[in-house]
């Protein structure tokens with residue numbers, strides 16, 4: 001029996017469903033349409049609710065797996081920056097194989113393969129040049145700057161060389177077999193031999209020469225590139241019908257435009273600019289520039305031109321400070337050695353100078369709660385720059401913390417960054433920085449001391465080394481950092497505000 005309990009609404013009468021016996025609730029007989037409709041609405045609502053909850057759970061699952069994948073993608077793979085890069089390389093090679101066979105109708109005809117390989121090599125050459133651009137649009141559109149793309153530039157380069165050689169060898173063997181010697185002596189084929197040689201030498205320079213002599217590698221690489229572009233243009237000189245010349249012109253245009261941008265910056269930054277050169281102990285050199293570099297930020301890097309030291313060379317160095325623009329340079333055997341010699345002979349001298357850059361994409365450290373900066377020796381140019389930049393951008397409400405860990409071989413190396421250490425220590429937000437400096441060698445203050453005192457102990461300095469605790473120790477004199485007597489382990493000079501506050 002259906003019992004009316006209340007007046008109906010617009011949707012229909014409100015009913016209480018009761019069993020005919022009056023005991024409990026049940027359903028008897030066919031349901032009226034409005035009840036069926038209401039059920040449908042409830043079902044739809046509960047399905048959507050379930051879907052929403054599932055979506056919420058899915059978001060958590062996806063975030064978890066993105067983190068897992070991110071972690072595994074950023075894991076080191078020998079020879080590559082990360083597993084992510086390794087995957088990119090695998091995809092790139094797969095694409096190359098797939099597009100080498102794509103649409104080939106007659107697999108048995110060698111010239112079809114040869115021709116396709118020529119096309120693939122040309123396409124890859126465009127990619128090689130694109131990945132070599134210092135002023136790459138990818139630096140704006142992705143978190144990768146040119147130096148991070150260099151590994152891919154090399155892989156694309158080797159692929160181009162392999163495809164080009166395969167293209168040439170298959171054609172030559174085919175025409176030689178067919179007895180068509182006149183074909184392999186045509187002008188467009190002879191320039192192709194030069195093109196292949198230039199490609200090969202360029203790749204070998206990158207593979208071998210770069211390790212021994214960077215400047216020679218650079219000159220060979222650039223000269224080979226010019227030969228490659230000219231001979232590719234001569235090898236396929238017509239836009240119609242094969243259109244390879246379009247790719248050649250694109251390659252040339254990309255390279256020339258990048259060079260023009262760099263040259264323009266050099267000219268602009270040379271105007272009214274000079275560099276003051278200071279020697280630092282143990283082979284270091286400090287350069288301070290008169291003119292600021294537009295868009296410079298500590299942690300980025302720029303190319304330096306000092307014509308009085310080396311007229312035809314520019315070298316990359318990390319910006320330690322941008323007001324004034326300052327670089328700290330370690331000594332190797334070329335430009336840096338000549339620079340250091342000059343600094344020692346004329347400390348504080350001013351030189352005509354120019355800069356080019358800045359380059360480098362670095363994640364914004366301010367978007368992290370805790371930033372751990374670890375560096376060894378002159379590598380601290382990057383970490384001091386980042387720490388200074390973070391401190392400058394902090395305010396009273398900033399909650400970020402910095403763990404600054406720096407390992408140096410000698411006390412002498414501390415003075416390379418005296419001013420920067422002091423800046424961190426005396427900064428209004430210094431309490432947010434835990435500064436730890438590790439000394440890994442004996443505290444000899446000069447090479448003369450060391451040489452005149454061969455008994456001074458284990459040169460590696462690790463065994464039995466105790467920290468100088470005198471108030472006039474070189475570290476204190478240089479940095480003003482008092483050495484805590486409760487230093488946790490030999491070789492660590494430590495300033496940890498959180499720990500200090502707790503003790």
Ligand SMILES: Cc1cc2nc3c(=O)[nH]c(=O)nc-3n(C[C@H](O)[C@H](O)[C@H](O)COP(=O)(O)OP(=O)(O)OC[C@H]3O[C@@H](n4cnc5c(N)ncnc54)[C@H](O)[C@@H]3O)c2cc1C
Nearest residue numbers: 214301315316317318328329330332333334335336337381
């Ligand atoms: C992005 C970046 C930032 C750098 N920041 C600093 C820094 O802040 N402080 C510092 O002391 N060093 C830094 N370096 C290293 C510095 O560029 C080289 O030590 C310097 O160019 C060596 O010059 P050289 O003629 O004395 O070298 P060489 O004695 O001829 O070679 C020493 C080493 O430097 C490499 N090298 C030489 N010339 C170049 C070049 N033009 N480009 C890249 N590598 C080169 C060589 O391959 C070799 O491994 C940085 C390098 C890069 C790539």
